[in-house]
Amino acid sequence: MASDLLSIAASGARAARGALDVTAQNIANAASDGYVRRSARMEEVSASGGLGRIGDISLSGVRIDGISRNADMFRQAEVRRTNSDATRAATELAGLQNIESAVEQAGIFSAIVEFEGALRQLESDPVDLSLRAAVVASAETMAGKFNIAAESLSSAVAGAQFQAGAAVDEANVIAAELARINVRLARAGAGSSDRASLLDQRDLMLERLSGITDTQTTFSADGAVTVRVGGSTGPLLVSGGTPAALSMTLAADGTPSFAVGGTAVSPGGGALAGHALALGQAVEIGAALDELAADIAALVNGSQAGGAALDGSAGQPLFTGSTAATLQTAFRDGRLLATAPAGSPAESRDASQLIGLRSALETGGLAERMNGIMFGISSRVAGHEITAEALDAIAASARISLEQQAGVDLDTEAANLIRYQQAFQASGRAMQVASDIFDTLIGIG
DSSP, X not given: OOOSHHHHHHHHHHHHHHXXXXXXXXXXXXXXXXXXXXXXXXXXXXXXXXTTOTTOEEEEEEEEEEEEEOOOHHHHHHHHHHHHHHHHHHHHHHXXXXXXXXXXXXXXXXXXXXXXXHHHXXXXXXXXXXXXXXXXXXXXXXXXXXXXXXXXXXXXXXHHHHHHHHHHHHHHHHHHHHHHHHHHHHHSOTXXXXXXXXXXXXXXXHHHHXXXXXXXXXXXXXXXXXXXXXXXXXXXXXXXXXXXXXXEEEOTTSXXXXXXXXXXXXXXXXXXXXXXXXXXXXXXXXXXXXHHHXXXXXXXXXXXXXXXXXXXXXXXXXXEOSSTTTOEESOOOGGGOOOEXXXXXXTOOOXXXXXXXXXXXXXXXXHHHXXXXXXHHHHHHHHHHXXXXXXXHHHHHHHHHHHHHHSOOXXXXXXXXXXXXXXXXXXXXXXXXXXXXXXXXXXXX
16 A cells, blocks of 8 residues: 555645535534534554565555534433423413413403492492493493403414414424434435434434424434334334324313324423413313303392392393303393392382392302402413423523534634644645655656
8 A cells, every 4th residue: 555655645635625624514504503513533544564564554644534423412312301391381381371361351350340339339229220221231241251251262272272283293294304314314324424414404303393292212323313202102203214193183172182103192391292281271261261150140140030120020031151152141121130029019129139149249259269260370370480481591501501512613613724724734745845855866866
């Protein structure tokens, strides 16, 4: 093998040029998302001495043995784990905030208080038509507030369901891309720049997937990844070049369930877990509003059934419907309000039935129950804000640690640029010296 000075210098120039290319690639991609710093591995080229000189070693220059990624699989796994937790908390918080807005902005609490106040004013003069009209109007307003809350809550639920469906679609796209990367990794040469780029894409896809659901990953020798959803015993989402389908099914109450390749799975992290938790809270709040609306309707209608209207006729139900979405007033004529006991004559000023209704409303603590619903939502939002901030800080710390280890330091790359440029120039100078020596020897001959 050639071990002359010219060949050695030429190999040094080639190695320096390759290292310069890697350094330039690092600098160009310093701000690229998911890019991991590369470095060129140098290796000495040597050969045995030949016939009769087997023990002799002839150094014949240097070559680039491969391209190394400055990746740390443990830090990357920590980034994925913390990102999954932080995204779950942020998604659940956003859902709770939407629920809070839907309920608070409807103004049900103030409407209940106003209805009770209108009943109290009517006690002073139960035959006053304007006061009776005010009671019916406040009842209609209260029913409308329940309707608004139910509609707003339904919109928040529909939005969360749509976002969860979009996240499922994105997860399937990522799974298909990871399967393609696995196939390409099996064909890429070890230590090649192409393999390094594929590994960057793989890690970026895995991080994006961790924001959707919690994953368990294992890596083969060629860098191909196997992905499970929902922990180490969860179903396979990606295995080799084959992706499985992640699907979502909505129950009758609007809560989602998930499956991978037909196998049920309960995501413990990522946006899917956050949406599932938020939708569960929405169902709980919706049930509480429905129960409150049904109790109000039952109390008022029960009082109406046991009383007499202004003309002495039997009282008729004031409300129809038994849920927040269906609650409506059955009439608008205030004279139909049963303020007097059953059997009372027309124009009766006996307000005992009305007093009993107001007392039942206060004893039932309907306004306080609505206040408790609102306070419960606000407390959950406040608690989740603290949790989300803490998990976001942990995720940010993990990402900073990874970037410090795997990211591009422009100062270091600038130094390497000068270093490899000087090595290239030195190799060129060595080739010039070899050429001068050769010319001198020829001249002597």
